[in-house]
Amino acid sequence: MTARDRTRRPVSKDKNSGARRPAARARRATLPMPSWIARKRDGAELDDDALRAIIDGASRGLVPDYQMAALLMAIVWRGLSPRELGTWLDAMVASGDRLSLDRIPGMKVDKHSTGGVGDKISLCLAPLVAACGVPVPMMSGRSLGHTGGTLDKLEAIPGFRTALGPRAFERVLEKAGLVLAGQSARLAPADRLLYALRDATATVESIPLIASSILSKKIAEGADALVMDVKVGSGAFLPERARARALARTIVELGGRAGLRVVALLTAMDQPIGRAVGNACELAEAIEILRGGGPADTRALTLRLGAEMLVLGRRARDRDAAAALIEGAIGSGAGLERLRRCVALQGGDLRVIDDPRRLPRAPRVKEIRARASGWLTRLDAGQLGRGATLLGAGRLRQDERVDAGVGIELDHKVGDEIERGERLATVRFNDPARWSAARTLLEQAFVMGAGPVRVSRRMVLETIA
Ligand code: URA
Numbered sequence: 001m002t003a004r005d006r007t008r009r010p011v012s013k014d015k016n017s018g019a020r021r022p023a024a025r026a027r028r029a030t031l032p033m034p035s036w037i038a039r040k041r042d043g044a045e046l047d048d049d050a051l052r053a054i055i056d057g058a059s060r061g062l063v064p065d066y067q068m069a070a071l072l073m074a075i076v077w078r079g080l081s082p083r084e085l086g087t088w089l090d091a092m093v094a095s096g097d098r099l100s101l102d103r104i105p106g107m108k109v110d111k112h113s114t115g116g117v118g119d120k121i122s123l124c125l126a127p128l129v130a131a132c133g134v135p136v137p138m139m140s141g142r143s144l145g146h147t148g149g150t151l152d153k154l155e156a157i158p159g160f161r162t163a164l165g166p167r168a169f170e171r172v173l174e175k176a177g178l179v180l181a182g183q184s185a186r187l188a189p190a191d192r193l194l195y196a197l198r199d200a201t202a203t204v205e206s207i208p209l210i211a212s213s214i215l216s217k218k219i220a221e222g223a224d225a226l227v228m229d230v231k232v233g234s235g236a237f238l239p240e241r242a243r244a245r246a247l248a249r250t251i252v253e254l255g256g257r258a259g260l261r262v263v264a265l266l267t268a269m270d271q272p273i274g275r276a277v278g279n280a281c282e283l284a285e286a287i288e289i290l291r292g293g294g295p296a297d298t299r300a301l302t303l304r305l306g307a308e309m310l311v312l313g314r315r316a317r318d319r320d321a322a323a324a325l326i327e328g329a330i331g332s333g334a335g336l337e338r339l340r341r342c343v344a345l346q347g348g349d350l351r352v353i354d355d356p357r358r359l360p361r362a363p364r365v366k367e368i369r370a371r372a373s374g375w376l377t378r379l380d381a382g383q384l385g386r387g388a389t390l391l392g393a394g395r396l397r398q399d400e401r402v403d404a405g406v407g408i409e410l411d412h413k414v415g416d417e418i419e420r421g422e423r424l425a426t427v428r429f430n431d432p433a434r435w436s437a438a439r440t441l442l443e444q445a446f447v448m449g450a451g452p453v454r455v456s457r458r459m460v461l462e463t464i465a
Contacts, residue, residue: 031054031062033054036071040078045081045084048087051087052087052091054071056091059193065197072194072198082257085254086258088208088212089219091190092194095191096188096190097166097186099169099187099220099221101135101137108134108137109136109224109227109312110137110218110225110227111227111228111305112226112228114228114230114231114238114247115141115144115149115237116147116148116236116269116272117148117277117382118272118275118276120276120286121286123154123339124335125309126138127290127339128290128302129326131177131335131338132306132316132328133177134177136178136179136309137169138181139182139183143393144395146394147237147385148278148388148394149394150180154283154348156279156280156352156360157343159348159349160347164182175341176345178338179342181346183217187220191213194209207246208250214228218260225262225312227264229265230265230267231266231269232244232269233270234382235270235381235384245462248464252465261312263464265462266460266463267461268461270414271379271413272381274295275411277388277410278393279393280404281409289302289330290335297413297459300459301460306323306326307326340353362405364428365428367423367427368425368426369421369424370418370421371448372448373418375448375453376413376415376447376448377414378414387442387445388408392429406430406434408426411425415452415453417452427442
């Protein structure tokens, strides 16, 4: 049920048809939307009262979608000034409840990624940070387009509940030190409505709209600080570095003005993170990290993001000391124990955490093999993400179900020397028609070259604080 569905609108009779219609429609006329849209279209600023009335009106169903969509498109082109953006964000937060987590001691620190391919970091990061003493209230999203979503990965655990009310959210956080949930209908409902409209009207790609959308949820969930992982590269939502940097700067600055401390990292998303792309297989890789194994890049990014969170949460004086604490929580098993606690409290089946071979696994398998000897020069994250989506790991429409057991397990990463015929990846799927649809995309994601390539192991490209 959307926030708009929940809004009980008084009804009145339509004079001509006699049909009942929302009385709200009559009140729409009181908002001068056409002149506000025109002001923004022409590059002028909107005053604070207008901005608040627009967000309030949109979340109460008083602004028709066609007017809101026109305004959003004007914002895509003209942007919002810092003052406008501050007011817009404030109104988005005020559209719903705001959790107070003050009862739980310490700085509450969340991490948010703009979305990538093979990005399972939250699943191992949140328990590790919690094990080091920083509470992590994490509200995550679902996959959309070619990027995966943490909620879908968590739902590979039988029974795991991601829809939690405010009391349950706080209780799990208090008992486990972390909570992994979805956005509730009562938190920032304006964002839910606007995001759905933006998704359907090609108005997602706007830095002020993205920044305010992300921050409205983080502020409403009660976080004190946020580490933002802004992805750059072919598998990222904003592939160009300059745009990603502009988004990171906007989020740091806007969050700071709203009282949320934010550190943003620009991180590489040209090839997938780690070796697994898919829901259950990514969860299995995150569990491997918590057990002290797993791919080097997944571990390195977990350590770096975790270190930033511990410094923001005032558990460590600097990043090196913080990384040592995270390594300690891996070595002692304390991180894994936190994940078990969180899964148990959220109704999930602990047997799959203790034995990830019990996670869903699609029965049909195809292998992608090298057609020539050489070096792997490119492993296109965007293409692999789109291929995984076609297999059923992600969704092209918001109402689609994902298939937890499908996915891609990579044998090689960029820079590896490979013999002709060697296996590059194993693809798991349920429906042969889906494999046929994804096959070319997946095969073409692997690009071989005749000579060695210089590979940068640096995943963090810039830090913006
Ligand atoms: N993620 C969000 O939460 N909002 C956006 O606008 C884009 C990505």
